[in-house]
Amino acid sequence: MTAAYPTRWRRPPQIIRNRRLARALQLGFAIWLIAALATLDLDWARVAEGWSRALRFVEGFLQPDFTSRWRDISRGLVESLTMTLTSTVVGVAISIPIGIGAARNIAPRWIYAVCRSIIAVSRAVQEIIIAIFFVTMFGFGPFAGFLTLSFATIGFIAKLLADDIEDLDEAQVEAVRATGAGFLQVINYAVQPQVMPRLIGLSVYRLDINFRESSVIGIVGAGGIGATLNTSIDRYEYDSAGAILLIIIAIVLLAEYGSSYLRKHLQ
Amino acid sequence: MAGNRIWTFRTPRARLALWAGWLGLVALFVFCWQVMTRGTIWAFVWDAPTQARDIFGRMFPPALAYVPELMVPLWDTLNMATLGTMLGVAMAVPVAFLAARNTSPAPRLLRPVAMFVIVASRSINALIWALLLVAILGPGLLAGIIAIALRSIGFIGKLLYEAIEETDARQVEAVTATGASRAQVVGYAIVPQVLPTFWGITVFRWDINIRESAILGLVGAGGLGLKLQASLNTLAWPQVTMILIVILGTVVVSEGISAKVRRALI
Numbered sequence: 001m002t003a004a005y006p007t008r009w010r011r012p013p014q015i016i017r018n019r020r021l022a023r024a025l026q027l028g029f030a031i032w033l034i035a036a037l038a039t040l041d042l043d044w045a046r047v048a049e050g051w052s053r054a055l056r057f058v059e060g061f062l063q064p065d066f067t068s069r070w071r072d073i074s075r076g077l078v079e080s081l082t083m084t085l086t087s088t089v090v091g092v093a094i095s096i097p098i099g100i101g102a103a104r105n106i107a108p109r110w111i112y113a114v115c116r117s118i119i120a121v122s123r124a125v126q127e128i129i130i131a132i133f134f135v136t137m138f139g140f141g142p143f144a145g146f147l148t149l150s151f152a153t154i155g156f157i158a159k160l161l162a163d164d165i166e167d168l169d170e171a172q173v174e175a176v177r178a179t180g181a182g183f184l185q186v187i188n189y190a191v192q193p194q195v196m197p198r199l200i201g202l203s204v205y206r207l208d209i210n211f212r213e214s215s216v217i218g219i220v221g222a223g224g225i226g227a228t229l230n231t232s233i234d235r236y237e238y239d240s241a242g243a244i245l246l247i248i249i250a251i252v253l254l255a256e257y258g259s260s261y262l263r264k265h266l267q
Numbered sequence: 268m269a270g271n272r273i274w275t276f277r278t279p280r281a282r283l284a285l286w287a288g289w290l291g292l293v294a295l296f297v298f299c300w301q302v303m304t305r306g307t308i309w310a311f312v313w314d315a316p317t318q319a320r321d322i323f324g325r326m327f328p329p330a331l332a333y334v335p336e337l338m339v340p341l342w343d344t345l346n347m348a349t350l351g352t353m354l355g356v357a358m359a360v361p362v363a364f365l366a367a368r369n370t371s372p373a374p375r376l377l378r379p380v381a382m383f384v385i386v387a388s389r390s391i392n393a394l395i396w397a398l399l400l401v402a403i404l405g406p407g408l409l410a411g412i413i414a415i416a417l418r419s420i421g422f423i424g425k426l427l428y429e430a431i432e433e434t435d436a437r438q439v440e441a442v443t444a445t446g447a448s449r450a451q452v453v454g455y456a457i458v459p460q461v462l463p464t465f466w467g468i469t470v471f472r473w474d475i476n477i478r479e480s481a482i483l484g485l486v487g488a489g490g491l492g493l494k495l496q497a498s499l500n501t502l503a504w505p506q507v508t509m510i511l512i513v514i515l516g517t518v519v520v521s522e523g524i525s526a527k528v529r530r531a532l533i
Contacts (some may be wrong), residue, residue, distance in 0.1 A: 012331050031351075036346035040412075046405040054403045082303035089296045122513060128394065132499065137318045139311035144301050216392040219486060229395065233402050241399070245391065252390035 018094055053236070060238030061245065069232065076228035077247065079142045080214040086216075087146045088207045091153025096199075098154060100187065101160030106165065115158070122155025131217040135172040142223030149210045149217070156209070160202050160263075161195065168194045201263040208255040215248050283531050322504065329507035329512060337494060337513050344490035344517070347408055347483070348476040351415025355476075356469055361418045363427035369439070370431055370453060381424070388421030393479045394486060401487040411488030422472055430464040431457060467532045473523035481514045491517075 066073070101107045101115035130151055134144040167193060176190035218226025225244060231242040277285070283489045368383035396414035404410045434457050442456040484492020491514055498506040 017500040032349070033483075035349055038342070039346060040350070040408050042409060043405065045408070047409070052404060057399065078302060082299040085299045086296060086303055089292070113303065124324065125511075126478060126482055130513065133322070136322060137315040139308060141306055143307040143312060146303060156511060160385075178361075212390065212392060216394045216487055219394060219398065226395070230398065237404070248395075249387055249390045252384060258384075 001133045017039060040086075053238075053255035056236075057238040057242070060240075061242035063239060064243035064246050065237075065239035066243045069228075069237070069243075071241070072231070072243060073225070074243075076225035078200035078219065079145075080211065080218075080224035080226075083142045083145045083149060083205060083214050084211045086131070087149035088146050088153060088203060088210050089208075091148075091150040092157050092199075092203045092206070094150065095157035095161060097124070099158040100165065100191075102158060103165035103170075105170070106186070106191070115162070119155050119159045119162070122151055124158065127152045127213050127217060128220060129218050131222040135221045139223045145217050145224055148222055149213060152213065153206055153210065157199075157202055157204055161199055165191060165194050165199050167192050204262050208252070208259045211255055212252060272519060273279060275362070280282070292334070292376045292495055317325065323410025326508040327505035328505065329508035330503070331509065332508045333506045334513070337491065337510065340489075340491045340494050341513060341517065343408055344480050344484075344492075345477065347411040347415060347480040347488070348473060348521075349370045351480065352413045352473045352476050353470065354412060354416035356423060358416060358422035359427065362420060363426045363431060366424060366428040367431035369434070369436070371471075381428075381476065385421045385424045385428075386416055388419075390421075391418070393418040393483060397488040398486045404427050406487035406489070408489040411483045411490060414483060414488060415480055418473050418479070419476060422475070423468055427461065427465060430461045436459040463532045467529045470525045470528045470532075474521045477521040478518050 027256075045111060072258055098115045098118055101111045104112055107115065118143045126258070127148055131148040132143065138144045138147065172194065173190040176186050181189065189260060197227075214224045215226050215229070218224040218228070219230045225248065229244045232238075232244060279515050280526055282517065310321050318480040354441045362381050362384050364378045366385060367370070368374060368378070371378045371381070396417045397410055400410035400414050404413070438460065447455065478487075480490055480492075482495070484490045485496050487493070490509055495507065495510045495514075498510060500502075
């Protein structure tokens, strides 16, 4: 008799092997979910009131009004675009020495530690919080935004550059070093040619990210299209807000296609 | 003659193009710099170190007594991130299946629509979504949750549809050969292949969403950001420091959890 042999296939556990632990985790998560939903006090009257606004917003999105606020929109756009470019250039320029310093294989221990901590700070704090601080220090306007984006760029580019330098081909470094080259010569002839294509690709990618961020930091006063958007939503001018959102989407699309094209071309 | 040629890294034409490119970039930078700083009041900029010293002087020591008051906003922030991620996943999964070339029921018609949804969601920051939703739904957690969800669609959708497109076609063929229906093919051949990636993406997005939900309160969507906004408005700098420490701690912990889960999955 082979009656004990299972005739139904049961799917083996995929992630957590211990079935009990899996059950406990699922149960815990379900409890959290219920508790979370319970704390969510919904004001249905307010939501119902919002519907008419949502409809107006959709209408505004479908019939965007570019003309009546065009002066504000174009000013915000120019601020955003100029901020994006200058902050990317300056951020990348500062990132290069920091990135080199944060590569374990070529930097001395203490420089490595200093540069890695700069990167960690820049990555841990959100752009919007940095923007709040820079606005209080430097006043309202695109200059604070430029500083915010430059600072955020450092964490991104320097980290990826340092990681890239850490996995480069040691043979080439050794070969250049064997000719009696100094530190700068090693960087220039052995490291730079290996990481340059990737650095350019990353910079173009960061340009794209910086534009997206520049559309947000205006909300806390750091200039750019975000400030214009914030104002138009505050005034319930949803047709202008729709126009601004469409412009942002269009530029992001353009930047994304442009940057992927450029990266393919350069690498 | 051939022996006289000197090896150079690039041809003269390439070098010229390279120099022109760099020159163009510098010119563009200078132009943008001038446009950007046209309205800058430099007195404020030179004054910044004093201001910074002043602010950081006020920020310390952090207001430890303020911590109990932060527990409810912290709980709200975590809930906002989790519920938002779940709602986002629920919306992103169908979009991803519509966008993937091998599962889309109508590649010509529905695929571009799904792609547009993904791009539109990715190009608008969660803070902007929240700004809009607060205007529509009123301030509170609901606006934050929906903002997080709408922002997550693009991220999860993009990564998931790429994973679906990379699945092994032989397994699909094997299941199809048994006479399975379309839904059965997806359920038995594609879903098991993308499931670990799916959980990895979800946990990764949850981690990002915790970061984002911590600041959504700045535009009125509840959570820690709301307290941050209130403390900034009343210039209560020691409280600001405390909130920033709590945010940073939450972010670090969630990043640790997410990294651990992802390592277990992949």
